[in-house]
Structure formats: structure tokens, C-alpha cells
Amino acid sequence: MNKKLSLMFLAFGAIAILSGCEPLTVFNPKGPNAQTLSNTIILSIITMAVILLVVYVLFAFMLTKYRASKASADYEPPHEEGSHVLEITWTVIPIIIVAFLAIVTVKTTSTVETTPEGYDNKEPLVIYAASSNWKWHFSYPEEGIETVNYVNIPTDRPIEFKLYSFGPITSFWIPQLAGQKYAMSDMLTTIHLAADEVGSFMGRNSNFNGRGFAEMEFEAQSMTQADFEQWVKDVKANEKPLTEEKFKELLAAEHVGRSSYSSTHLDFSPAPMAHGDMDMGGMDHSDMDMSDEDMNHEDMDHSTDADSTHSH
Amino acid sequence: MSMEELFHPLQEPMILAAAISIVVGAVVVVAGLTYFKKWGYFYKNWLSTVDHKKIGIMYIAVALLMLFRGGIDALLMRAQTAVPDNGLLDAQHYNEIFTTHGLIMILFMAMPFVIGLMNIVIPLQIGARDVAFPRLNAVSFWAFAAGCGLLNLSFIIGGSPDAGWTAYFPLASTDFSPTVGNNYYSLALQLSGIGTLLTGVNFITTIFKMRAPGMTLMKMPMFSWSILITNVIIVFAFPVLTVALALMMLDRQFGTKFFAMTDGGMDMLWANLFWVWGHPEVYIVILPAFGIFSEVIATFARKNLYGYKSMVMSMVVISLLSFLVWAHHFYTMGHGVMVNSVFSITTMAIAVPTGVKMFNWLLTMRHGKIQFTTPMLYALAFIPIFTIGGVTGVMLAMASADYQYHNTMFLVAHFHYVLIPGTVFGVLAGYHFWWPKMFGFRLNEKLGKAGFWFIAISFNVTFFPLFILGLDGYARRMYTYSASTGYGPLNMLSFIGALGLAVGFALICYNIYYSWKHMPRNEKADVWDGRSLEWATHSPVPEYNFAVVPNVSRLDEFWFAKKEGRDITAGKIEKIHMPNNTGTPFWTSGFLFLAAFFAVFSLWPLAIISMLVVFGFMAHRSFEDDHGRYISVEEIMETEKSLRGDK
Ligand code: HEM
Numbered sequence: 001m002n003k004k005l006s007l008m009f010l011a012f013g014a015i016a017i018l019s020g021c022e023p024l025t026v027f028n029p030k031g032p033n034a035q036t037l038s039n040t041i042i043l044s045i046i047t048m049a050v051i052l053l054v055v056y057v058l059f060a061f062m063l064t065k066y067r068a069s070k071a072s073a074d075y076e077p078p079h080e081e082g083s084h085v086l087e088i089t090w091t092v093i094p095i096i097i098v099a100f101l102a103i104v105t106v107k108t109t110s111t112v113e114t115t116p117e118g119y120d121n122k123e124p125l126v127i128y129a130a131s132s133n134w135k136w137h138f139s140y141p142e143e144g145i146e147t148v149n150y151v152n153i154p155t156d157r158p159i160e161f162k163l164y165s166f167g168p169i170t171s172f173w174i175p176q177l178a179g180q181k182y183a184m185s186d187m188l189t190t191i192h193l194a195a196d197e198v199g200s201f202m203g204r205n206s207n208f209n210g211r212g213f214a215e216m217e218f219e220a221q222s223m224t225q226a227d228f229e230q231w232v233k234d235v236k237a238n239e240k241p242l243t244e245e246k247f248k249e250l251l252a253a254e255h256v257g258r259s260s261y262s263s264t265h266l267d268f269s270p271a272p273m274a275h276g277d278m279d280m281g282g283m284d285h286s287d288m289d290m291s292d293e294d295m296n297h298e299d300m301d302h303s304t305d306a307d308s309t310h311s312h
Numbered sequence: 313m314s315m316e317e318l319f320h321p322l323q324e325p326m327i328l329a330a331a332i333s334i335v336v337g338a339v340v341v342v343a344g345l346t347y348f349k350k351w352g353y354f355y356k357n358w359l360s361t362v363d364h365k366k367i368g369i370m371y372i373a374v375a376l377l378m379l380f381r382g383g384i385d386a387l388l389m390r391a392q393t394a395v396p397d398n399g400l401l402d403a404q405h406y407n408e409i410f411t412t413h414g415l416i417m418i419l420f421m422a423m424p425f426v427i428g429l430m431n432i433v434i435p436l437q438i439g440a441r442d443v444a445f446p447r448l449n450a451v452s453f454w455a456f457a458a459g460c461g462l463l464n465l466s467f468i469i470g471g472s473p474d475a476g477w478t479a480y481f482p483l484a485s486t487d488f489s490p491t492v493g494n495n496y497y498s499l500a501l502q503l504s505g506i507g508t509l510l511t512g513v514n515f516i517t518t519i520f521k522m523r524a525p526g527m528t529l530m531k532m533p534m535f536s537w538s539i540l541i542t543n544v545i546i547v548f549a550f551p552v553l554t555v556a557l558a559l560m561m562l563d564r565q566f567g568t569k570f571f572a573m574t575d576g577g578m579d580m581l582w583a584n585l586f587w588v589w590g591h592p593e594v595y596i597v598i599l600p601a602f603g604i605f606s607e608v609i610a611t612f613a614r615k616n617l618y619g620y621k622s623m624v625m626s627m628v629v630i631s632l633l634s635f636l637v638w639a640h641h642f643y644t645m646g647h648g649v650m651v652n653s654v655f656s657i658t659t660m661a662i663a664v665p666t667g668v669k670m671f672n673w674l675l676t677m678r679h680g681k682i683q684f685t686t687p688m689l690y691a692l693a694f695i696p697i698f699t700i701g702g703v704t705g706v707m708l709a710m711a712s713a714d715y716q717y718h719n720t721m722f723l724v725a726h727f728h729y730v731l732i733p734g735t736v737f738g739v740l741a742g743y744h745f746w747w748p749k750m751f752g753f754r755l756n757e758k759l760g761k762a763g764f765w766f767i768a769i770s771f772n773v774t775f776f777p778l779f780i781l782g783l784d785g786y787a788r789r790m791y792t793y794s795a796s797t798g799y800g801p802l803n804m805l806s807f808i809g810a811l812g813l814a815v816g817f818a819l820i821c822y823n824i825y826y827s828w829k830h831m832p833r834n835e836k837a838d839v840w841d842g843r844s845l846e847w848a849t850h851s852p853v854p855e856y857n858f859a860v861v862p863n864v865s866r867l868d869e870f871w872f873a874k875k876e877g878r879d880i881t882a883g884k885i886e887k888i889h890m891p892n893n894t895g896t897p898f899w900t901s902g903f904l905f906l907a908a909f910f911a912v913f914s915l916w917p918l919a920i921i922s923m924l925v926v927f928g929f930m931a932h933r934s935f936e937d938d939h940g941r942y943i944s945v946e947e948i949m950e951t952e953k954s955l956r957g958d959k
């Protein structure tokens with residue numbers, strides 16, 4: 001069977017690549033949350049491989065045993081209504097498998113939605129990550145600095161990214177540190193992560209948001225606490241503060257390179273509110289009171305510069 | 313809007329070439345009809361027909377054309393990403409192409425193909441002479457065709473939609489998608505969606521009301537069951553799309569703020585509405601394929617379907633669950649653990665009834681006598697390939713893990729692993745299977761099988777690499793990537809696979825031409841030694857389907873009658889009542905098309921005038937006195953004799 005051969009070929013190719021020198025990004029985690037996800041995925045692949053095997057063996061058996069060319073000319077297949085025992089078997093076993101995977105899912109989902117294990121006793125570093133056109137703004141409210149298109153984080157400390165957008169929905173993703181989450185214009189979402197080692201990681205927007213989408217990458221660099229503090233100090237000392245005017249200019253631009261500032265835009269353009277009770281009301285905006293003074297829509301309104309940036 | 317802007321896609325040589333080929337194709341058809349003086353014939357026999365079989369054939373013709381269009385899009389995308397930093401297409405055109413590829417494949421290829429087959433087969437399979445509302449059926453088709461034409465026109469005039477087939481807001485709003493592309497989206501989908509909704513009503517009524525005497529629901533063939541359930545899903549899901557698209561149009565063209573970023577607009581409202589329709593939609597295109605595979609596997613294993621009752625049950629369960637899983641499309645929107653867990657579990661639950669069906673199909677073959685015909689090959693290949701799609705679906709259903717797969721090539725690989733063996737293999741199996749019913753000759757088996765092997769092998773070469781790319785962090789919808797990512801080689805492999813798919817498709821098309829030229833005519837009615845009623849009447853099927861409507865006492869009645877040497881179509885012939893042909897649905901939809909086209913460009917007065925004409929047609933219809941006509945006994949005898957003729 002040609003198809004089987006080609007499938008096997010592909011499977012071997014996949015294994016070769018999987019076990020090659022460079023593991024696939026998702027299987028090469030550098031932090032506890034990405035580690036949890038990697039383990040979950042591998043577990044699910046193994047479970048699924050067992051199911052595939054059962055189906056393939058049955059399939060091959062039926063095709064080899066019951067082909068017309070092997071039967072005698074006068075063979076008449078019997079009438080078979082079905083079998084309760086068999087049908088119950090292949091209902092119950094999948095239910096057990098699904099139940100098992102459901103438990104794993106609920107557990108791991110709640111794990112990665114909270115402060116990473118082993119880091120609970122440390123105060124998280126909060127970083128606001130906002131997207132506009134095809135760039136990322138990172139504000140460090142505690143440190144009072146802001147960067148564009150790159151983000152530095154200390155190792156061995158839990159990080160909370162607070163995500164939102166000055167435009168279409170984007171998705172903030174550093175696959176080696178954590179799974180992605182949407183950044184939206186009207187609410188704040190949170191990603192929890194931590195980095196175990198020093199390194200430089202690819203981060204990107206993975207939710208399509210228009211023409212410049214493919215280039216919307218940033219570098220996430222993890223460094224020791226000391227290096228991180230030194231870097232903050234350097235930015236504080238050497239970079240200009242981010243004025244409202246400069247920020248407007250940045251928002252209007254399509255692509256820009258990296259830059260750093262010794263103050264954040266949160267002071268004059270606060271982030272939207274987080275959902276009140278995220279566990280219950282993920283799809284409900286009723287808790288977002290539009291009259292709230294913190295919500296400054298003037299700054300979030302993108303339509304004014306849309307004309308200049310989106311005509312072609 | 314300047315002329316230059318209006319025709320802006322045409323500045324791209326690739327797209328210009330494609331546009332020219334569409335125009336030339338249309339001109340050739342028009343010129344051919346004129347030259348051979350076939351306009352009268354064409355209008356009388358096709359444009360104004362209310363015969364469900366002809367309507368079905370037109371649906372399939374459009375679907376094949378759209379498979380070609382969507383396939384060209386797919387090849388262009390794969391060519392663009394075959395090597396890093398490729399400059400074949402720019403970002404804007406890539407965005408338009410993947411958007412229209414998705415829209416066309418799902419709404420203008422898969423759906424109409426399925427609807428075409430159901431039009432042809434359902435009345436025959438339940439032993440009916442027609443559908444419940446023949447004229448409405450023509451309206452459905454022409455509304456769909458108008459929507460299809462409109463979306464394809466966007467390519468040439470004004471620019472195609474470019475915000476993805478999901479058209480998430482606020483990206484799809486005028487702030488971020490200022491071209492008319494997404495106006496086309498809202499109006500083209502609206503027209504074809506209305507057509508589909510009408511089909512849903514029509515076929516539910518047909519199946520409930522017009523089954524042959526004795527055919528209770530539990531004696532109905534599996535394909536009919538799958539179509540009944542599909543149409544129930546259509547009737548529940550499509551109104552949501554209608555409302556969502558109407559709100560989209562209001563937002564884009566009248567400045568309302570349902571989905572905007574300001575003034576209390578909710579982008580997530582769009583995502584919810586879209587997927588409340590969109591997830592059931594994928595079952596609308598997959599369940600009928602399950603029905604087709606059931607027929608094909610039973611026929612060519614020469615055995616009755618194993619576990620009929622549990623097959624029906626699992627389809628009902630799937631249809632219910634399909635409405636309870638939509639939020640798995642945005643696990644990453646920050647709903648929190650509770651909501652994500654609930655949707656994870658409902659989603660994974662669908663794997664259970666699907667698994668039941670898989671095992672029932674496998675066991676149908678046990679003790680069988682399997683013949684490897686072209687339709688059977690598609691049905692067989694479906695099993696191992698779709699299982700990969702299914703298990704990766706379960707992997708995606710795990711909310712936590714989906715945080716890593718969402719919006720990556722892993723997802724793209726998964727849904728093609730579901731949609732291609734599920735829907736495309738399904739309709740291709742059905743198309744090869746029922747072709748002799750439609751035209752009275754078979755498709756060539758050698759060419760059919762060659763096409764199959766190209767498609768089945770190339771499919772895996774095209775899409776398996778995408779799983780690996782996804783796990784390596786390759787996001788979907790990127791028009792290019794840099795060489796340093798290392799994504800190049802697997803993308804090239806995928807492109808080579810896509811070329812193979814194109815060859816397979818070309819073979820399928822060539823087979824139509826070849827078989828039309830060379831295959832013997834007037835095949836016997838029951839070419840495959842079938843089991844259900846459609847094989848009891850002649851091929852091709854006369855206008856009235858059955859001269860004498862058969863009586864049914866059990867599942868697979870026709871099969872047992874053959875065994876027992878009974879002729880279930882014997883009996884006294886009486887005159888038959890049939891509806892008259894009418895051109896009104898065609899013209900009504902023509903004006904609907906015009907109205908929508910003007911609406912795309914916000915030319916409201918012209919749109920309103922066109923709509924008034926549409927209402928005029930409708931008003932006229934309500935006063936029309938058309939009671940159809942009778943086919944006389946002599947005429948039926950004559951037809952029967954000539955169809956039985958040289959058998
Ligand atoms: C014939 C071979 C096909 C090839 C080579 C192909 C290729 C592709 C590729 C490469 C993409 C991803 C574009 C991107 O993310 O950059 C895509 C998207 C898509 N394809 Fe296909 N495809 C094929 C057939 C089909 C069929 C038969 C269907 C449906 C029945 C389908 C439905 C879709 C959908 C819904 C999308 C998503 C569009 C979006 O992101 O908005 N494709 N296809």
C-alpha cells in the first residue's frame with residue numbers, strides 16, 4: 001500500500017526531526033508553565049498514538065482478511081445487526097480516555113493560569129504588554145520604564161504579563177515560556193510565567209491582525225536578577241521619558257525598531273480594566289462600567305489615525 | 313473610490329492572470345451557447361428548472377468550479393510560503409487569498425457539494441417524486457449562486473475580504489479593513505446563507521413528509537438520516553449567521569458600534585456569534601459525508617451497516633454537542649479556568665460518538681466481500697486519515713495545550729485533516745458513486761483511482777509537515793517568514809504535496825471529459841448492486857423519479873427484494889403530478905445579486921430599487937395561479953420503455 005508507506009515515511013521523518021539536535025520550540029520549554037504544557041502535549045500524543053494504533057490494526061486486518069479477491073465467488077456476506085457488547089465497549093473505553101484527558105486538562109489549565117509552582121512565595125513582576133499596529137509596548141509600572149519590541153525579565157521570579165491592545169485582537173505568545181493569550185482593546189488579560197534559565201526567546205503575535213502581522217515579533221530575554229536590575233538602572237539613567245506626544249507618534253507608526261524609555265505610558269493612558277470575576281464572566285462585559293474614569297477612551301480610539309495608516 | 317482603487321488587485325500580475333482566466337472562461341461559455349444557439353435550451357432545461365436532480369447537478373458544477381478556484385488560492389499560498397522571504401505575493405494579497413480560500417472552500421465548495429448530492433439523492437432514496445417545495449429549491453440554489461458570484465466578483469472589483477474567514481472584529485471594521493472587501497463578505501454570505509436556510513426547511517419537510525409508504529424513520533438509509541440531522545443543524549445555526557452578518561453590515565456601513573472598540577462595542581460578541589454558527593457549520597459539512605461513507609462501505613463490503621441504531625444515535629448526539637462547544641475557538645480569550653474546562657469537556661465528548669461510528673464502519677467490513685472501487689477507496693482512506701484529524705482534535709480540545717497550538721500551523725493541519733478526508737473525500741466518494749444515477753454512464757475507474765491515489769498520498773505530504781511546523785512555533789496566516797526560523801524545508805515539502813493534489817484534481821476533471829466521450833451509455837439502473845431505493849429506478853432518472861412509488865417494509869428493502877426476486881417498482885402506473893418550470897427564481901436572484909452588489913458600494917438608492925424589483929417578483933408570485941401539470945400515463949409508459957430499452 002503506497003499510502004501506508006508514505007505515512008510511515010512521514011512518521012519516521014517526524015521522529016527524526018523531533019529527536020534531532022534542535023527540539024521543536026514547544027517541546028523545548030525554559031520555564032515551569034511551558035514545561036507543564038509540553039508535558040501535557042506529550043502525554044496526549046502518547047494516548048492518541050494508542051488509539052491510532054488500535055484503529056490502524058483493525059483497519060489493516062479488515063482490509064487484508066475480507067477483500068473480495070480472497071473470498072470464493074459464491075461467498076455471500078451474512079446479515080449482522082450489530083452487537084451490544086461490542087458497541088458498549090467502544091463507547092465506554094473512549095469515555096474513560098476522555099475522562100482521563102479531561103482531568104489532565106482541568107488540572108493543567110488551572111496550573112498555567114496561576115503563579116507557577118515553586119514561585120508562590122515570590123512577589124510577581126508585573127509587566128503591561130500592549131499591541132498597536134504591528135509592534136509591542138512593554139511597561140514596567142514598578143520600575144517606571146517602558147520598552148518597545150523587546151522585553152527583559154529576571155529569571156527565578158514569577159512574571160505577570162497584563163495584556164491589552166490598541167487595535168485589533170492580538171495574541172501574546174512566547175512559546176518557550178508560556179502558552180498564548182489574547183490582547184484585546186476592551187479588557188485586560190493576564191499571562192503567568194517564569195523563566196528558569198538565562199536566554200533569548202522568540203515572542204510574537206499569533207493572532208492575525210492585518211498587513212504587518214508576519215513581522216510582529218519581539219525578543220524576550222531572561223537575565224539574572226542582578227543583570228535585570230542593572231539594565232533597569234541603565235534605562236532609568238540614560239533614556240528619555242515617554243511623553244504623551246511621543247507615545248501618540250509611536251501608536252500611529254506601523255513598524256518601529258526597539259526603543260526604551262524612562263517612564264511609562266500608563267500614567268497618561270491607563271490600561272483597560274480587568275474583568276471583575278474572570279472565572280465566571282469571560283464573555284460578559286457588563287462588569288465593565290463605561291463611565292469609569294479610569295477608562296480613557298480618547299487614547300484608545302484608533303479610528304483617528306486609521307485613515308493615515310490603513311489606506312493604500 | 314477611484315478607478316485605480318476599485319480595481320486594485322488587478323495590479324498584481326498573478327491575480328490579473330487569474331481574473332483574466334475567470335473572464336475568458338465566462339466569455340467562452342457565453343459565446344459557445346450563442347454559437348450553438350443553445351440559449352433557449354439552456355434557459356428551458358437549466359436556468360428555469362425546478363427538478364431537484366438538475367438543481368443538484370448545478371450545485372455540484374458550481375462546487376467543482378469553486379474547488380478549482382479555492383485550490384488555485386491554496387497553491388498560491390503554498391507557493392508563496394514554499395521558501396523563506398518569498399516575494400511572489402505581498403501581504404495584502406496573501407491576506408485576501410487565505411480569507412477567500414477559507415470562505416470559498418467551506419461555503420461555496422463543501423456546502424454546495426453536499427447540498428447538490430442531497431438534492432439528487434434524497435428524494436430518490438426515500439422513494440419520493442420530488443422535494444416538498446420544488447420552487448423554493450430553485451430559489452435556494454439561485455440565492456446561493458448569487459452569493460457565490462458576488463464573492464468571486466470581489467476579486468476583480470474593489471478587493472476581496474482580507475480579515476480571515478473568521479472576520480474577527482475590530483480587524484474587520486472599517487477602521488482596520490477600509491476596502492469594500494468585508495462588505496462583500498457580509499452580503500455574499502448573507503445571500504448564500506439565506507439560500508441554505510431555505511434548503512434546510514425544504515429538506516426537513518421533504519424527509520418528514522414524503523417518505524415512501526412503510527418507510528419509518530428507523531427504516532431510512534443512513535445518508536437520509538445524516539441529511540435530516542444536517543438540515544436540523546442548518547435551521548438552528550444559520551439564523552445566527554444571518555443576524556451576525558446583518559450587525560456586521562450595520563457596523564461597517566451605517567456606523568453602529570456592535571463590535572467596535574469604543575462606545576460599549578464588543579469584539580467578543582462577534583467571535584461568539586460567529587462560532588455559534590461556525591462550529592455547527594463544520595458538522596453541516598461533515599455529517600453528510602458520514603452518511604455517504606455509510607452507504608458506500610455497506611455497498612462495497614456487500615453487507616448491511618453494522619450497528620445502525622448506534623450510528624443514528626451517535627449522529628444525534630454529535631448534532632446536539634456541536635452547539636455546546638463553540639468557545640473552544642477562543643480558549644485564549646481569558647475566560648478563566650471554569651469556562652475553558654466546560655468547553656474542553658464538551659468538545660472532547662464529541663470524540664466518543666465519532667469513535668462509535670468509526671468502529672461500526674470497521675465492523676461493517678468484517679465478514680464482508682470488499683470491492684475496491686473508486687468510491688470505496690475514498691471511503692476507506694477516510695478512516696485512517698480522519699482518525700489523525702480526530703485525535704489531533706482531541707489534543708486541541710485540551711484547553712491548556714491549545715494555548716500552544718492556537719493560531720498555529722498545527723491547527724491548520726488539524727482542520728484540513730478533518731475537512732479533506734471528511735468532507736472532500738466524502739463528496740468525491742458520493743460523486744463517483746452516484747454519477748451513473750445522474751448521467752446514465754460511469755466515470756472511468758482507472759482515471760478515478762489514479763486521481764484518488766494522487767490525492768490521498770499528496771494530501772499527507774501537504775499537511776503532515778504542518779503539524780510539525782506548528783509545534784515549532786509557526787503561526788498561521790503569516791505571508792512570509794525568515795530563513796533563520798528553519799521553517800523552509802518542511803514548507804517546501806508541503807508545496808510539493810500541494811502540486812500533487814493539483815494533479816489529482818486535474819485527473820478528476822479530465823475523467824469527466826474522458827468518460828463523457830468514451831464510457832458506454834444507458835448503464836443498468838443498479839450499477840453497483842446497491843441497497844437503497846435510488847438504485848431501483850432508471851439511470852438517468854426520469855423527471856418523475858418513480859413510475860410507481862415502492863412500498864417499504866424494512867431497512868434495505870431494495871436489497872432484500874433483489875434477493876427474493878421481487879420487483880418493488882411493479883404496479884399500476886397512474887398519471888403523475890409535477891410542478892412547472894419557472895424562470896422567476898433565476899430572475900429574482902439576479903436582482904438580489906444586483907441589490908447586494910450596489911449595497912457593497914453603499915449605493916443605497918440603486919440597491920433599494922433592485923430590492924423593490926425582488927419584492928415585486930415575490931408579490932407577483934403570491935397572485936400566481938400555477939397548479940403544475942400532469943404527466944399522462946401514455947407518456948410515462950413511453951419514457952419507461954425507452955429507459956428500459958436496450959438494457
Ligand atoms: C486542496 C488543498 C488545500 C491546500 C493546499 C490548502 C492550504 C491551506 C493553507 C496553507 C492555509 C493556511 C493559510 C495560512 O494560514 O497562511 C489554509 C487555510 C484554510 N483552509 Fe485550506 N487548503 C486546501 C483545501 C482546503 C479545503 C478542502 C478546505 C475546506 C473544506 C479548506 C479550508 C480552509 C480554511 C477554513 C482555512 C482557514 C482560512 C483562514 O485562516 O481564514 N482548505 N488552507
Ligand SMILES: [Cu+2]
Pocket residue numbers: 184186187580
Ligand atoms: Cu473582551
Ligand SMILES: [Cu+2]
Pocket residue numbers: 590591637638640641
Ligand atoms: Cu469548533
